[in-house]
Amino acid sequence: MLLITAIVCFLASVALTPLVKKFAIYIGAVDKPNQRKVHQRVMPRLGGLAIFISMVIGFAIAQPFDDDIATWPILLGATIIVITGVFDDRFEISPKVKLLGQILAAGVVIYGGVQVESINLPLFEATIEFGIFTIPFTLLWIVGITNAINLIDGLDGLAAGVSSIVLITISAMAMVMGNTFVVVMGTILLASTLGFLIYNFHPAKIFMGDTGALLLGFMISVFSILGFKSITVYSLILPIIILGVPISDTLFAIIRRIVNKKPLSAPDKSHLHHCLLRLGFSHRQTVLIIYAMSAFFAIAAVMLSNSTLWGATLIIAVVLLVTQLVAERVGLVSENYRPVHKLFRKITASGRRSA
Template identity: 45%
Template sequence: MNYVLTLIIPIIISLIITPFVRKLAFRLNIVDQPNSHRKVHQKVMPYLGGIAIYISFSLSYLIADHFTTFESTTIGNSILIGGLIIVITGSIDDAVDIRPIHKLVGQMIAALIPIYYGLSINVISLPFIEDGLYVGWFGIAITFIWIVGMTNAVNFIDGLDGLASGVSAISFGALFVVSLLLGNMMLAFTSILLIGALLGFLPYNFYPARIFMGDSGSLFLGYTLAVLSLLELKQVTLVSFLVPIIILGIPLMDTFYAMIRRKLKGVPISSPDKDHLHHRFLHLGFSHRTTVLIIYAISFVFSCFAVLVLYTNILLSLFVVGIVLVLVHLFAEFIGIFSDQFKPLTSFLFKFIRAMERQK
C-alpha cells in the first residue's frame, strides 16, 4: 500500500474544499460570535470546518476503495455512516445550538453503528487467567461508553485556533505507528487518511484561523479516534488498554479535569467555562500560537510514550504510567486547572515533606 499517495489525496481534497465550506458557512450565517466570557477570538468566525474534514476523508476512502488494492471493511464503512450522523448532529448544533441531551442522542445513535457491525471488546486478558475473561454484553457496554465519551473529549480542547485539529492529527499519527507495529493495515490506512484530511484543513485553521471546525469537526474527530483506538482492543490486555488512553491523553485529561472542576463549582458538567488547559496557558502569559505549540509538544510526548509502552512488561508499564499521572496532576494543579486555591495533591506533598523534616 502506498501510504504517501494515501496521505496526499485527502490533503489535496481538504485544501480545495475548505474555502468553499467557509463561504457556505458565511452564506448560511453559521458563525461563531466573539464572547469574552468563554471564547478567545475577537471577530466573527465561520463554523462547519468539520464538514470539510469529513468530505475529504470520506471521498479519499471511497477513491482508495475503488482505485487501489485497499478493500473497505464493515468497520471502515461504519465510520463513514456513524461519522455522517455525528457531522450532521454537530452541524445542527453549530447552526442553532441544540440542547445537550439532543446532541447526546445523535452521538449514541452513531456509537451503535460500529457496534452493530461487530466492534466491541470481547475478552480481557488478565495476568493469571490463561484464557482471559470473556465479558460478553458487558464489553458492548464498555465499547458504547468509550465511543460516546471520547466523541465529546476532543470538543473540550477545541478552544484555540488549530489546537484540536493538530492534537488529533498527532493522535492519529500515533495510531498509525501502532497499527504498523501490530500489523493492522485497516487501522493504518484509515489513520493516514484522517491525518491527510487534517493537514489539508490546518492551513485554514491554524492561528490566525479563517474557519473553525465547530462541533461538526471536534465531535467527528473524537468519534473516529474512539472507534479506531478500539480496533486493537477486541481482546484487551492491560498494556494494550493503556496505549489508546495514553495516545488520547490530552483530550482525556482535559475532559476529566473539567468534570471535576465543574463539580467543585456546583455547575452542570456540560456548562462551558474558561479554565481548560489552553486557557490556563494563556493565563500564565503564553501567546496564542505558543500555547498551541506547547500542547502539540505535550501530545507528541504522550504519543511517543504510548508506542514505548508496547515494548515494556505490564508491571513496568503500570509503574511508569502511575508516575506520569502523578506528575501530570501536579502540573495541572500548578497551572490552576481546578482553581488557584484547590491543589490537594500539592498541599499533601508539602505537608508530607514538612512532617519528614520535623522527624529529622
C-alpha cells in the first residue's frame, strides 16, 4: 500500500509541477537575477506548492493516523508554512513576518504534542530534562532546521536533493525502529519531492521557492523529533548528523558574520555552494558534491546508530574534524580562517625541528 501511495505522490508531483509553473508566472511569483543569485534569467518559483499538494494527496490515501502523534496539527502547521512561503514567493514579505509564520506553524505542532523533552548524553551516562525549556528548545529546533534548509536553496536541485537524502535516511532508520508514522509520512514527502526534482535539477525549469524550502525544512524538523524521540542513547545527535549539510552551513554562516562583524540576518554570497562555485566547480558538479557530503553524513548517522559508545565517539569526532577541514578548505568562513590547518602546520614544523 505504501509503495502504491508513493508512486501516486510521485506522479501527482510530476503532473502538478508544470501547472504550478504556469500559475507562478500568471501571478508574478518569479525569481529575478541579482548579484547574490546564480541564475541569469527570470525563473518561476512556488514549486513547493506541487510538493505540498502531492503530499496531501498521499496523506489522504495512506491516512497514517496514530493516537500518539498529532497528525492534524502537523498538517495544519505545514499548511501555515506553505501559506507563508506562497506570500513570500509572490510579495517577498519581510523576514519578521516570515519568522512569525514559522513560529505559528511550530507552535501548532508543539501544542499538538511534538516536543523535545530531553537530550541523552551517552558519554556522561546522563539525561538532560528540559522541563520548562521544552517548548522554547523545540521551537528553536523547528525554526532553526526550517531556515537551515531554506539557506541551502541556492542552486538548481540542491535543497530538493539534500532533503531527499535526509528523508531517505530518516525513513529508513524509522523503519528499523518500527516508527510507522514517520516511515509513511517520510516516504510520501520523499516521493513528492523527487517528482518535483525532475523539473528542478540543473538546468531547472522552476524553483521550489520559500514555499518548498520552508515546507521541507519544517517537515524534516518534525520527522526528526518524532523519528528519534524513543532512542535512549543518541536522541538528538542522530538527526543533527543526518542534517549535517544544512546545519553546518548555517553554523558557519553565523561564525562568518560574527568574524566579519556583520548582522546575523545580513545576506551574503559565501554559503557552501557559493564557495564551491568559486573554486571552479560547475553548477552541476557543485550540487553533486553537496549530495555526496549529505550522503556522508547519512552514512555516519547509520553507523552511529549501530556503534558502541566509544565507536560512536570516534565517528562523531571524525565527522566534526572532516566538517571543519572542508569548511576551511573551501573558505566557508573566510580565506584566512583556517585554525585546524594552521595547527597541523605547527605540529608538522615542530616535528621537523625535533628530528
